[in-house]
Amino acid sequence: MSRRRKLRLGLAAYGTGWDLDAWRLPEATNSGLRDPRVILDIARTAERGTLDYVFAGSALGSEPDRLNRVHRWDSFVYAAHAAAVTENLGFVMSVNSSFEHPYGVARQLATLDNFNRGRTALNVVFGIDRDGDPVGNFGKNPVPTEETKYARAREFTEVVNRLLHESWDDDFLLDDRAGATLIRPGSWHEIDHHGEHFDVRGPLNVPPPVQSHIPIVQVGLSEESLRYGADFAQLRFSPYFGVSRGKEEYRRLKERVAANGRDPEKFKIIPGITFYLGGTVREARAKFNEINALQLTQDLPAAFSRGLGVDLSRVRDSERVLDVVDIDTLPDDALRPLLGDLGRDAEDDRELLRRILGTQIGEDATLRELYHHVQRSRHAQQPAVVGDARAIADWLEENLEEEVLDGVQLFPPYHRGPADLFVDLVVPELRRRGIFRTAYEASTLQGLLDTDDTY
Structure with a gap:
């Protein structure tokens, strides 16, 4: 061995x-x-x-x-x-x-x-x-x-x-x-x-x-x-x-x-x-989301609209991501303008978004929580590992x-x-x-x- x-x-x-x-x-x-x-x-x-x-x-x-x-x-x-x-x-x-x-x-x-x-x-x-x-x-x-x-x-x-x-x-x-x-x-x-x-x-x-x-x-x-x-x-x-x-x-x-x-x-x-x-994972995500809620993210909805090809200007940020975004129809590089090369461990950005929802902020995450996750990753210039x-x-x-x-x-x-x-x-x-x-x-x-x- x-x-x-x-x-x-x-x-x-x-x-x-x-x-x-x-x-x-x-x-x-x-x-x-x-x-x-x-x-x-x-x-x-x-x-x-x-x-x-x-x-x-x-x-x-x-x-x-x-x-x-x-x-x-x-x-x-x-x-x-x-x-x-x-x-x-x-x-x-x-x-x-x-x-x-x-x-x-x-x-x-x-x-x-x-x-x-x-x-x-x-x-x-x-x-x-x-x-x-x-x-x-x-x-x-x-x-x-x-x-x-x-x-x-x-x-x-x-x-x-x-x-x-x-x-x-x-x-x-x-x-x-x-x-x-x-x-x-x-x-x-x-x-x-x-x-x-x-x-x-x-x-x-x-x-x-x-x-x-x-x-x-x-x-x-x-x-x-x-x-x-x-x-x-x-x-x-x-x-x-x-x-x-x-x-x-x-x-x-x-x-x-x-x-x-x-x-x-x-x-x-x-x-x-x-x-x-x-x-527990639930406690970790709750703390992560509590911290995320302290951020100011006014510029991100427009940036996400451009990246995801979905007009989010009329969508409440309390909506679930999966209720608003059809991941299967996204372009391969939808998140690149938002995340660059940070933590790019997926074949394409459809898979990357699924991983973010699955292991970081949860599949029931709202648009607001996704905005906060991306904002945090951009500021810290390193991955946020939650759990x-x-x-x-x-x-x-x-x-x-x-x-x-x-x-x-x-x-x-x-x-x-x-x-x-x-x-x-x-x-x-x-x-x-x-x-x-x-x-x-x-x-x-x-x-x-x-x-x-x-x-």
């Missing part, structure tokens, strides 16, 4: 959770925007569930009018603080190579990896075109163009890795008190880097990290971004494309890594999901076994409650199926994720 693949799980820490509307629930806690105890609790919950890591997204732009970006804790400070109250949990920090300098980032990484004893990973992003004008916050600091940001990201990563892993020999500490020699002579090395974007002499003035290689995370869909991932990364935070297309994307990414002479099994593909969990512990475990197991993913990054819609429910209900079910650990089996994040030493 072959060994079952093991699922990797990370938990995202945001001050109000990830959902754009769930913060309005009576039970939601929104003090996480200014009280670090709220997202510290996320770390404790993740470790209680033996999850691999917590991810704290970062942002450099100023966007006070966008809920998920209004306040972003500095991820290094958060990780250092949370590491002090945990023992095994890993932490993934984000830096933007278009703005940051590799020497400063390497100092932070090496310090944190020593302080938390090897529980550190780095998410390198290089976007410069997001809202919020991050360029405006950095004055005259040189920022690359859209064309040169990839070359800068590659050089940035090379320099960070060399500073971390080539500056010092492991036996640098001689501690010869009689001979008055603390540091072993010749145990440090200048990297003497002179590139297009950076000049860095070295060595790093921080001891080498505990891990033999700090895992690098890649995001992005462009060809240059995917090439960067195959060359440098150990993890990919990927969109979720559905089962059929997801299997193909998974295979292609693994082949890219293998073509570089690396072990594709050591390269982990991890999409994100927002999960809506209840003690009880068994249903969510089924979704995770199917995608793992079909080789769509190696793990999942979990985005709780709000605090607190969803993360605790996942740990208390879903994790035991995953353990029962033999696809998730019962205890931490490695002391470093590199060991937990089973990644390689490539850099």
Whole structure:
């Protein structure tokens, strides 16, 4: 009998959770925007569930009018603080190579990896075109163009890795008190880097990290971004494309890594999901629909009329979808203008709509509930997985076994409650199926994720 693949799980820490509307629930806690105890609790919950890591997204732009970006804790400070109250949990920090300098980032990484004893990973992003004008916050600091940001990201990563892993020999500490020699002579090395974007002499003035290689995370869909991932990364935070297309994307990414002479099994593909969990499927759907009812969706009826070819302007949104729409007569791509490629795991959009009604919002769903589901999917840019512990475990197991993913990054819609429910209900079910650990089996994040030493 072959060994079952093991699922990797990370938990995202945001001050109000990830959902754009769930913060309005009576039970939601929104003090996480200014009280670090709220997202510290996320770390404790993740470790209680033996999850691999917590991810704290970062942002450099100023966007006070966008809920998920209004306040972003500095991820290094958060990780250092949370590491002090945990023992095994890993932490993934984000830096933007278009703005940051590799020497400063390497100092932070090496310090944190020593302080938390090897529980550190780095998410390198290089976007410069997001809202919020991050360029405006950095004055005259040189920022690359859209064309040169990839070359800068590659050089940035090379320099960070060399500073971390080539500056010092492991036996640098001689501690010869009689001979008055603390540091072993010749145990440090200048990297003497002179590139297009950076000049860095070295060595790093921080001891080498505990891990033999700090895992690098890649995001992005462009060809240059995917090439960067195959060359440098150990993890990919990927969109979720559905089962059929997801299997193909998974295979292609693994082949890219293998073509570089690396072990594709050591390269982990991890999409994100927002999960809506209840003690029963009925409870989960009720909570999901309660959150959906908080949305404003004035533009969607007209968009659905165009996509579905049905004039909905004179139809009450309380009508059942199946009473208004004849799914069999819809075009193959009826939902593409509304959903794009998000979760496109069906042969055509007739099947996709049936799946949405069957597994997400229920076959008795109203037009209003369908509008809300689509609006939520568009905002979150990831699938909403709704159900009880068994249903969510089924979704995770199917995608793992079909080789769509190696793990999942979990985005709780709000605090607190969803993360605790996942740990208390879903994790035991995953353990029962033999696809998730019962205890931490490695002391470093590199060991937990089973990644390689490539850099």
